Amino acid sequence: MASGLSRLLEEESEHQWLAIGLFALFALAGGWAVSATGTISSLGNAPVTAAWQGHDVLDIAMLDAEWDLAHVGIVVDPQGPLLYLQENEGQEGVTLITRSTVPERLLDTEDGVWWDAGNGVLQGCYVDGDEVVFQQSLSGLDQGQAVDLVLAEDTTNVLGWLLVADGQSTSAVAYDGLGSNFTAVSAPEGVTWTHLERFDERHLAAIGWRVAATPGQNPAQPEMQAWITVIQVQDGTMTKLQSVEGPLGSVHSTASFDDGTVLVATEENAVLVDSDASTTSLGVRSSAAMLADDGTVWFAGSGDSTLMPRWMDGTLDTERLASPLGLAVTSAESDGHRWVLFGTNGDGEHAAMVLDVDQNASPLSGRGFLNLMFLVVGTASILGIASTWWRQSTV
Known part of the structure; x- marks a missing residue:
């Protein structure tokens, strides 16, 4: 076999060097194409058929429906703020819910989208097949407005827990849908809660902001800092356990992971928080x-x-x-x-x-497709060259 290989390399085979040359060109072209398409290919402008187009968006909550962008939205048009539902593309798919009692925030849950309709009432909707189902529940709130909602998973005594904004104060309270009054827990002094997330079945994270203790800052434009409070829940009873400082900046995004950690992101940084109030910095501005x-x-x-x-x-x-x-x-x-x-x-x-x-x-799609094609064609080319070499070396 060694003598056959030596003889093959010494021979001037037109087909041999043509195959090697074509494979080299393929490798160079493939490498350039993979590098050139190494960008996010699925980011683009939203369809103009969505009702939020051209308006100031205050809040949006997606619905699980046939149209990918079905949603409930709060926007501001030339006539003022409005709450609407869009289940299909175009204006024919838009339903105006109200202009008179527009909520501050939407309550996006696994059970559909809810909002505070005032007078101690929560209204909501979800999609069942081709139908949009509207629902109503009693919040038990005598004052203030619900701005976030976490549904309970393993209790039949309450449906969940609400985050309530009442002027300059914020609090969290249990909610059973029957209008029952539960004892609320208030945000620590100087803290405004804006988001509520779940650590696990027994712990919630109330997330918000307070004025940062940064030396030398302008009192007229104080710097904000995220603040996270761990709350223990047992049906209708809520107990504040401990609080921890988050990153500087105002909180723009929160989320709960399946492993029991909570994401808190500001303009300056993002952290992962555990139910024991320990934090992990991700070191990313956003x-x-x-x-x-x-x-x-x-x-x-x-x-x-x-x-x-x-x-x-x-x-x-x-x-x-x-x-x-x-x-x-x-x-x-x-x-x-x-x-x-x-x-x-x-x-x-x-x-x-x-x-x-x-x-x-x-x-x-994109780079993934080219990677796959490069792997398939490259492997086929190598096998073809190896097969040719084997046949000629054994002659």
């Missing part, structure tokens, strides 16, 4: 963050950013954008598969972008 169904956390930067950080399996890496983000993000919403970013573009106009996380992770 304007929005989302938790995908596969456990990956995506972060959006500023309008001129060309990278999109991603926290996956305990590691922070970055994905390149094909061009600068081009959007000053003011709010965002996700269903775990699609991430919708709202804000203003370079011309100061309202705009929205959508990132399809599932498509980006697919091996059949």
